[in-house]
Amino acid sequence: MKRNENCWCGSGKKYKKCHMDFDAKLDEFKIDLNKNQIRPLHHLINIEKDIEGIKKAAVINTGALNLMAELIKPGVDTLTLNDAAHEFIVSHGAHPSCLDYSGFPKSICTSINNVVCHGIPSKKDKLHEGDIINIDITTDLDGYFADASRMYIVGGKTTLEAKKLVDVTREIMEVGIKAAKPWHFVGDIGAACGQLARANGYSVVTDLGGHGVGKKFHLDPFVSHDCPANTGMLLVPGMVLTVEPMINAGRKQVETDAYDGWTVTTKDGSLSAQWEKTILITETGNEVLAS
Numbered sequence: 601m602k603r604n605e606n607c608w609c610g611s612g613k614k615y616k617k618c619h620m621d622f623d624a625k626l627d628e629f630k631i632d633l634n635k636n637q638i639r640p641l642h643h644l645i646n647i648e649k650d651i652e653g654i655k656k657a658a659v660i661n662t663g664a665l666n667l668m669a670e671l672i673k674p675g676v677d678t679l680t681l682n683d684a685a686h687e688f689i690v691s692h693g694a695h696p697s698c699l700d701y702s703g704f705p706k707s708i709c710t711s712i713n714n715v716v717c718h719g720i721p722s723k724k725d726k727l728h729e730g731d732i733i734n735i736d737i738t739t740d741l742d743g744y745f746a747d748a749s750r751m752y753i754v755g756g757k758t759t760l761e762a763k764k765l766v767d768v769t770r771e772i773m774e775v776g777i778k779a780a781k782p783w784h785f786v787g788d789i790g791a792a793c794g795q796l797a798r799a800n801g802y803s804v805v806t807d808l809g810g811h812g813v814g815k816k817f818h819l820d821p822f823v824s825h826d827c828p829a830n831t832g833m834l835l836v837p838g839m840v841l842t843v844e845p846m847i848n849a850g851r852k853q854v855e856t857d858a859y860d861g862w863t864v865t866t867k868d869g870s871l872s873a874q875w876e877k878t879i880l881i882t883e884t885g886n887e888v889l890a891s
């Protein structure tokens with residue numbers, strides 16, 4: 601790209617006044633192929649107008665997750681939660697991204713106790729006092745996606761074991777987010793998460809992970825939550841990704857329901873928890889866009 605051409609990012613600015621220095625830094629950044637290090641491609645870089653779009657989607661997504669907190673109580677079924685979240689998102693002019701995604705039949709994921717992720721809302725799944733449930737919602741608005749999930753304790757009280765798993769999993773997400781820095785590697789997130797999980801006697805699901813998000817629901821890089829530091833894709837300002845550790849009280853192995861093709865459970869039946877935020881890599885660290 602020539603100095604006086606319009607920048608590839610779509611800002612409308614001349615290249616020399618926009619991403620020229622950034623590209624030079626990116627090209628010169630030393631990559632170690634033995635550590636599977638790679639540079640991000642340009643389409644993963646978001647500019648100001650993209651960030652604004654993601655934030656608008658995030659406001660609605662956050663509203664839907666807040667609404668779940670009001671509705672979750674013993675006796676409520678997960679289809680009721682789904683329908684309320686769907687109605688909330690649609691009434692704000694947005695779209696629940698999970699609906700029809702690769703054939704997923706509902707608008708949100710509801711994952712109870714030993715369900716790791718991708719639980720399908722159903723009239724048959726009634727919540728019981730002491731259950732722990734993850735609600736995962738993604739909202740898209742005007743082509744921008746915001747993705748977050750939270751844990752909820754049904755009835756407010758559960759066992760000490762379940763409470764600790766929920767609380768520690770949140771800390772694991774937070775240390776992962778702290779490790780997400782510009783001009784460092786995505787593997788740093790997994791290294792931080794894995795270390796804290798093991799220190800608490802938990803295991804980390806590695807069959808599934810986080811992902812780039814923003815202009816699409818799922819983009820590179822894959823975000824592992826248990827891997828060596830200094831590996832994988834280089835993180836640079838403008839990248840948007842999810843940090844969403846899935847933490848099991850027992851072993852890490854999971855299985856997918858052969859009948860519905862979606863519901864992922866722990867193989868040993870142990871409890872699993874997950875928290876998720878969408879973050880933006882900035883010049884100095886990162887900023888949470890959706891939580």
Ligand SMILES: [Zn+2]
Pocket residue numbers: 607608609610611618619
């Ligand atoms: Zn640019």
